[in-house]
Amino acid sequence: MDVRFINPFLNGTLNVLTTMAFVEPKPGKPYLKKDSLASGDVSGIIGLTGSATGSMALSFSEGAILKVASNILGEEIREINDDITDAVGEITNMVSGAARKELESIGLTVTAAIPTVVAGKDHLIKHVLGGPSIIIPFEIEEGLFAVDVCISTLKGT
Amino acid sequence: MDIDKNMGIVVVDDFATMRxxxxxxxxxAGYKNITEAEDGVEALKVLKSEKVDFIISDWNxxxxxxxxxxxxxRADSKLSGLPFLMVTAEGLKENVxxxxxxxxxxxxxxPFTAAVLSEKIEQIAEKL
Incomplete structure (x- = not known):
């Protein structure tokens, strides 16, 4: 996968979470992932089409999403429930939007579908392109989360 | 100019979180009369049954x-003059x-801050 795709998703994630959830995630070193196992307990997945095609997932550990969703909603949430899955869907939507805006600046016009959310220990993330995907890990005090991106331009570059 | 904080506002978004x-x-910001709708279909029903002065809507x-x-x-003669603020993750130029x-x-x-939302509503409402 093209390394040009990393920064838009990294920057988009930081932008959304600092602005809407008032947390300051620390990004780790991106790496390649070949299996479908999610790195978190709840994941939002969104399909991408246009001059680059594929999918992006945002996968949160329980600790991280409870903090992030509580901050966004302005109330303490103590367990993964419907409020959490709804919040993960909207965060995925916003990160995709912010990343796609940055991709547009490097000449790639990408549109997105409506996200879906999967929750549960050891759930799978099935990318449209099959994989491998690039994982961009992040950390906040309350836990880990990661962006899991698998996209390719039409030429397959 | 003072903004009427009693104006009816409908917030349209499929995600309950964003609503x-x-x-x-x-x-x-002091606004008191706020109604919600999950999509355009539901929002049109709200517009026809309740007093709405301002629309805030998602795109996707x-x-x-x-x-x-x-x-x-805009195609409905009774609704066409309503202020319509789009709040969306769709930042692509062609969509704007x-x-x-x-x-x-x-x-x-x-993502947006409280200040941005408040300022934009006031900018639009001042032109009414």
Whole structure:
């Protein structure tokens, strides 16, 4: 996968979470992932089409999403429930939007579908392109989360 | 100019999270009459049954998306004059142009701060 795709998703994630959830995630070193196992307990997945095609997932550990969703909603949430899955869907939507805006600046016009959310220990993330995907890990005090991106331009570059 | 904090506002978004975020911010800014709808279809029903003075709508929604909803509002002689603020993750230039051509009153790209939302509403309301 093209390394040009990393920064838009990294920057988009930081932008959304600092602005809407008032947390300051620390990004780790991106790496390649070949299996479908999610790195978190709840994941939002969104399909991408246009001059680059594929999918992006945002996968949160329980600790991280409870903090992030509580901050966004302005109330303490103590367990993964419907409020959490709804919040993960909207965060995925916003990160995709912010990343796609940055991709547009490097000449790639990408549109997105409506996200879906999967929750549960050891759930799978099935990318449209099959994989491998690039994982961009992040950390906040309350836990880990990661962006899991698998996209390719039409030429397959 | 003082903004009427009693004006009826409908917040349209398929995600309850974003409806709640916007509703909380509006309440903090002093707005009192806020209604919610999950998509354009539901929002049109609200517009026909309740007094609404200001629309805040997402773009990406099932059933009827924000752009289709905007066009439906502008095509209805009883609703066409309503201020319509699009609050969306769709920041692509071609989409902003589409919304402007369809008659959007204002456009905010998510993520956004409370200050941005408040300022944009006041800018639009002052022109009424």
């Amino acid at each position: 709640k975020v916007i509703k909380n911010l509006l309440k903090q 929604m099932p059933n009827m998306n924000g752009l289709e909803f905007l066009k439906a509002v 142009v589409l919304a402007i051509k369809a008659g959007v009153s204002g456009y905010i790209v998510k």
